[in-house]
Amino acid sequence: MRALLLVILGLAIGAVGATSALSALRQGTPxxxxxMAVMDHHxxxxxxxxxxxxxxxKTVATHLDRLRETARDVRPAFGTDMDAGFGQxxxxxxxxxxxxVAAAPASCAALSTALRPVGEACQSCHRQYR
Ligand code: HEC
Incomplete structure (x- = not known):
């Protein structure tokens, strides 16, 4: 019985610790x-x-996929107080x-061509909103 109580107590303390660690993390990295950091990485x-x-x-496709998926979070990440231009x-x-992604670049030259409009899209938003 005592052991069981100790286990439950341990779990409760662990849960409280995990929750406060998580909220600290969230404050540190909104x-x-x-x-942005994930897109920057890829x-x-x-x-x-x-x-x-x-x-x-194959490696290129993985990074492009991750970029594309993460880009879909840009709007929700900044919330509703951004103007229409930001959404565009x-x-x-x-x-x-x-x-x-559709171009499926298989060489560095093809990748460079495919990334140019992507880099321009990053920069043009940064110029206006960052
Ligand atoms: C629709 C607008 C928009 C687009 C598109 C965009 N960004 Fe950003 N980005 C921002 C804004 C706004 C900030 C400033 C956020 C802040 O400092 O709170 C920012 C900040 C950043 C930062 C700094 C983050 C930090 O911790 O201060 C990096 C790195 C970044 N963007 C990378 C990228 C890359 C790479 C792309 C393209 C793949 C991209 N962004 C596309 C709006 C955009």
């Missing part, structure tokens, strides 16, 4: 910064591949990534 990985001239189709800028990024 959703919108997380979304763009960086692709740029590194281009620099090293190792643009393997987010859509522009999504469209450029749809096209990049």
């Amino acid at each position: 959703f919108h910064k997380g979304v 763009i960086d990985a692709l740029r590194a591949d281009m620099r090293a001239n190792t643009c393997e189709a 800028a987010a859509d522009r990024l999504s469209t450029s990534l749809d096209e990049a």
Whole structure:
């Protein structure tokens, strides 16, 4: 009985600890910064591949997929207080990534071409809203 109580107590303390650790994490990295950081990571990985001239189709496709999926979180991440132009800028990024995924680049040259509109979509939103 005593052992059981100790186990339950341990679980309760663990749960409280996990909850406060989670909320601390959330304060440190708000959703919108997380979304940007994830996209930045995948763009960086692709740029590194281009620099090293190792643009393997499967790896490239994985990063482009992750970029495309994450770009869909840009709107929800910034909430409803952004104006219509922001939504359009987010859509522009999504469209450029749809096209990049569809192009299925299998060489560094093809990847560079596919990424150009993506980089422009990042920059044009940053110029206006960052
Ligand atoms: C629709 C608008 C929009 C698009 C598109 C966009 N961003 Fe951002 N990004 C922002 C805004 C706004 C901020 C500033 C957020 C802040 O500091 O709170 C930002 C900040 C960032 C940051 C800094 C994050 C930090 O922790 O301060 C990085 C890195 C970033 N973006 C990368 C990217 C990349 C890479 C892309 C393209 C794949 C991209 N962004 C596309 C709006 C956008």
